[in-house]
Amino acid sequence: MPSWLKDLIKFYKERLLYRLTLTFIIFYSGLGLLSVTLEPEQIDTFFNLLAGLSLTYFLLYGFIKVSWLFYHHFLSEIIDIFSDISLELIPRPRTIKEIDQMSGIEFEKFLIDFFRDKGYLVTSTPVTGDFGADLILEHHQVKIAVQAKRYSHSVGIEAVYQAISGMNYNSCDSAMVITNSRFTPHAKALAIWASVELWDRNRLVEELNQFNY
Incomplete structure (x- = not known):
């Protein structure tokens, strides 16, 4: 040849x-x-x-x-x-106004896709009986319990309690609450004390822009 x-x-x-x-x-x-x-x-x-x-x-x-x-x-x-x-x-980019029109379940599904695209292993919990965690993120052997709140009003201290509960129940290393809205002063204070990460409306927009989503 x-x-x-x-x-x-x-x-x-x-x-x-x-x-x-x-x-x-x-x-x-x-x-x-x-x-x-x-x-x-x-x-x-x-x-x-x-x-x-x-x-x-x-x-x-x-x-x-x-x-x-x-x-x-x-x-x-x-x-x-x-x-x-x-x-x-590839999912088309989402704007915060589009997210505002989502239901709670749609918001959770959106976050699942978002974090998977960022390289996280994402596990969704049952719709009922989730013990405070809507999603479980895993990245570099770190587990994070996520409480998702698609709200039209401010997110209160209860959401932070739920994230802490979900973290403990699922043996996670940390917890976070993500919302398209704002957090009340009490929610922020508890989050600081308990080391719970908060993503409010501004932080969510920053993350979306940074990832070109």
Whole structure:
């Protein structure tokens, strides 16, 4: 087998076009357009791979000259297609006004996606009987109990008590309360005393902007 052909196969071996490369080699070898000497074992391997490929490739690209330029161009098109698909799958950015329109359960689901995108392992607790923790976050072997409050009014001291309860019940290392609203002075005071992290409306907006969410 010519060295340039070996290099071509090696280059695409672990890439998306590997099987397509082999298909074109067989196709053009059959037409006599390439002077390629293949061993019987290699021919068997090629045709086994060929069996799994769609004839669409032949209809679209069968008469296009095999060249490095073609492969790079085709690969770029594939990357663009998958990039577009990936962008469609990424949740669109949320504004604080959109969050204000969510229900409590929708807000929890939003936080689940948000923290997972940030690299956290997220576990949601039962809707009832959560013992004060709506979510359990895990990151770098640290567990955090989260109490989520999608409120139209200020969040009181009860939410901080719930977060502390959820932290103890779930054997977490720390606790936090996240809201789209504000915290009352009593809630802030207890949070400072108990080392509970509070994310109010401003902090939530900062986190969303920082993460380009």
